Amino acid sequence: MPASKNPAIEDYLKTVYAHTEWQPDPITPKVLADRLGVAPSSVTEMVKKMAAAGLIAHVPYGPLRLTDAGRARALAVVRRHRLIETWLVREMGYGWHEVHDEAEVLEHAVSDRLLEAIDARLGRPARDPHGDAIPAADGSIAVEAFVLLADAPAGHTGRVIRISDRDPDVLRDLEAAGVGPGVEIAVTDASADAVRISVDARPVEVAAEAARGIWLSA
Structure with missing residues (x-):
């Protein structure tokens, strides 16, 4: 099996890419190990394989950066994952809080032909159910x-671009409050514990931790 089609390598590439999708600092081997739930020694060995395959640039004890080839492979995996999530919600009756784990499995099994068919059937969607491009x-x-x-800041108004899918309970709560990708909100107040917003003139309180996983248009 080519390195680029190895499911474990695909998971590594996707995780490295995701770390810098919304902020500029590269991922470290320790953070990568924590995200994947593996031992640091396992990361060390896999990074060596990925570097040898030309997928990642790395110096000992330094941060990890995708090469052009690695980024292309990472984006291919991300594309499969997000199209599958969209398909599960639109066609299979899944809730947006249920699809991440299913897509983690299916993204390694779906062929390019089936993925193209899914994309066409869905009308070439630009974003997945969580707002990710x-x-x-x-x-x-x-x-x-x-x-x-x-x-x-208080007074900021914007459209919800994306919401982190890490916590299904948060997704359920936000859905119940009418907060989701594409929704226009206004920030009214904030404290150490919560951010208060207005959604269609309704007051909604979002816990501070959940607010760190919600991206608004600037």
């Missing part, structure tokens, strides 16, 4: 100026 087949991906809800 879906890379195009050529590897291009949309980038938009943003501000985290946690950092937005």
Whole structure:
């Protein structure tokens, strides 16, 4: 099996890419190990393999950066993952809080032919159910100026660009409150514990931790 089609390597590439998708600092081997739930020694060995395959640039004890080839492979995996999530929500009746784990499995099994069929059936969607941009087949991906809800000042109004899918309970709570990608909100107040917003003139309180996982248009 080529290195680029190895499911473990694909998971590494996707995780390295995701770390810098919304902030500029490269990922360290320790953070990568924590994100993947593996031992640091396992990361060391895998990084060596990925570097030898030309997928990652790394100096001992330094941060990890994708090469052009590695970024292209990472975006291909991200494309599969996000299209599968979108398909599961639109066609299979899944909730947006349920699709991440399913997509983690299916992204390694779906063929390019099936992925193209899914993309066409869905009408070439630009974003997944959480608001993440879906890379195009050529590897291009949309980038938009943003501000985290946690950092937005009182008076800021913006459209929800994306919401982190890490906590299904948070997704359920936000959905119940009418907060999701594409929704226009206004920040009314903030404290150490929560951010208060207005959604269609309704007051909504978002816990500070959840506010760190909500991206608004700048």
